[in-house]
Amino acid sequence: MAVLAATTLSACGDSGKPVLNWYVNPDGVATFEKYAKACSTGDYDISVQLLPSSATDQRTQLARRLAAKDSSTDLMNLDPVFVAEFANAGWLEPVEGDLADSISASVEGDGDYLSGAADTVTWNDKVYAIPLWANTQVLWYRKSLAQAAGLDMTQPVTWKQVIDAASSQGGTVGVQANKYEAYVVWINALIQGAGGDIVSDTEAGRDAKVDVDSEAGRDAATIIQQLADSKAAQPDLSVSNEGTSLGQMFPASGPGEFMVNWTFVYKNYEGLIGQAGGPTKEQFADLGWARYPATVEGEASKPPVGGIDIGVGAYTKHGDWAMEAARCITSEKAQVDLALNDGLMPSTNAAYDQVAASGKFPKDLIELFRTSVDEGGPRPKSAFYAMISGAIQAKWHSPTSVDPGSTPEDSAKYLKDVLEGKSLL
Template sequence: MIAQVAVAALAAGGLAACGGSSDAVLNWYVNPDGVAVFEKYADQCSTGDYDIEVQLLPTGATDQRTQLARRLAAEDSSTDLMNLDPVFVPEFANAGWLKEVEGDLGDRIIGSTEGEGDYLSGAAETVVWEDKAYAIPLWANTQILWYRESLAKAAGLDMTQPVTWEQVIKAAADNGGSVGVQADKYEAYVVWINALVQGAGGAIVSDTEAGRDAKVEIDSDAGREAATVIEMLADSSAAQPDLSVSREGTSLGQMFPKNGPGEFMTNWTFVYKNYEGVIDQPGGPTKEQFDDLRWARYPATVEGEVSKPPVGGIDIGVGAFSKHPEWAAEAAECITSEQAQVDLALEAGLMPSTNAAYDEVAASGDYPKELIELYRTSVDEGGPRPKSAYYSMISGAIQSTWHSPESVDPDTTPEESAAYLEDVLEGKSLL
């Protein structure tokens, strides 16, 4: 997920942990979300044996992958700990770049994929590759539908019942509102496409264990349903002017405009704390406007079919070439502790990966309890992106053929993207 907006800029000199006085250093590469909490735990989890130092990765998921992959492919021994987007785990594990999570913790993570452990099953599933755990879930992200209650009422939508993308787009268009999505040519656009396809009962690819021989399935009824939704929004007056370059942060600004009813918006869990933190500040909502903010389950692609909310988050991996693998594994457990997860939720809006931490967050009173339960349900009932060692190729091929959203055509885009993706996986075409 891209770094939150409306937060204070990070000073370059503030990225290193306070640390202790040990000669050994564990480098922890982190994404730019929740950095203040990471710094705190880098300090708290440092010991007499080692100091943990925080190193900041680029903002975008693709750039994060590139930097980490280059280091690990070179067997860099200074890459001890790293924050991983869930889609990186299969690729990195398959390449032998991650240390396996062993012992009781590994067993608990694997058991959680079957609902027999404390981790949310949707979060645990992101770190398991070939029946082994290769990272520890830190926070579990998901998308829900954020909206203005007054806009939904004006449209006559019953938000206590599941709503479809078609209903949301029409409601916004008919009442002067808009629909916020992420449709720039980057990873979050694939997140949207994947959720639409899964919500129609399909998949971009299947049999991902076969690697390059995975079955490409996007040229299907589900793929055409997904393209229909994107075409519908692109052709609608509800489309925001920056649709083809829209990102998590840009879509936030349309919820509380100076004039107009606001928007329906699919976005990640950070939204609530982001808006709450800027009430009555320049560019932020008034208290009255914030009280008009509501949430619902991710929209359905097809009426009558249960939606598949996106699943994301951050997992903590230990580099396979670390000089101090045992210490790094120990540190990884410390920085993914229950309290660390609670602090990330309360201070940065990044939701936990364990049920125990979720219960603490719900009991804190910092969030509406129904919102917390919607997050938790969405993670466990959501749809992950394809779990493949070749995911970067899959994502790149989809971005290339489905962007811009204004060019998407249900009659041609799924078919053309399937052919191109097959060629990319077979090595016949380059991204």
């Protein structure tokens, strides 16, 4: 990674051909490097440049480059929540032609892409990026823990049931609650699962309607408070992230955990079988998965929708080549390789079918991933999403301080003031 980060950004490579710089997040880097080489042509080479690990830091680095009209930012991996902001600022080249038509049709369920993935790249009735992989979260758990607690995992479960089950058996519940983007992912999923939104009418920009002070907001805060106050809370709750709770699933002693986390988890654990600190074959066979927990009993949950979209920088000197390269690195084959090699699930149904047929994943898990993306809940699609996320983080962190009687109300007022320019983050 250090070598990648230190790569000199140059207009031409050793071959004398133009170099297209492809800024990538540090997931699936080996596969990215493979496709950077495979998708290079006689006209250009593609060079992989590594972004920081945090989505917030990725946005900052790319935004600084694009705001300065940097012509060396040719291709970029984008967290879906930043597509609207970058498109609204004029920083992304629109996707056009048959590919744009297919993506637009997919939003309504009539195209090649998963509708949840296709929706992340549209803004003001145009397409501004190409979905590469479509991420979502499911509930991972130890089957033996759920069984000991008497929890029927063949039926939808609620957050309260999961917290109570873990507490009753000396287990824990793993979440992402550090002061960063993934904490907003959790909060948003809880609120949407209760039928609400953090904000609505996002096309109005700064005049979007702030909805977090609602019954749904209070339901979400109640769950966070319940976990923080329970025996199931992990010791590092306030600084927890996608990686910190992985080790709690198969501890040296104890029943393990319930954990909400992304699709990479299965391949991560499978690759650690028999290694120091990893699961045994017997423990791995005890790994279960289920749909994201419901916020309100009887109401369908709204699993988070994430992933990575590929955008072409508006200031590149090689726009046509960059768009050609973007099509190549988001090909069906590339999506299948990312899934099989890195556990990063596809954005198209055709690639999903290939992954399911490969035998590398349990078929029910693959269908759970696909269903969760299409029936899940996106974070607010807004040109001011960075402000929205920052304001929510400021008032909902730490999770140990969340109070349903005050946190939604305080955060609504603060978010409204931030959007109106009356307060600074």
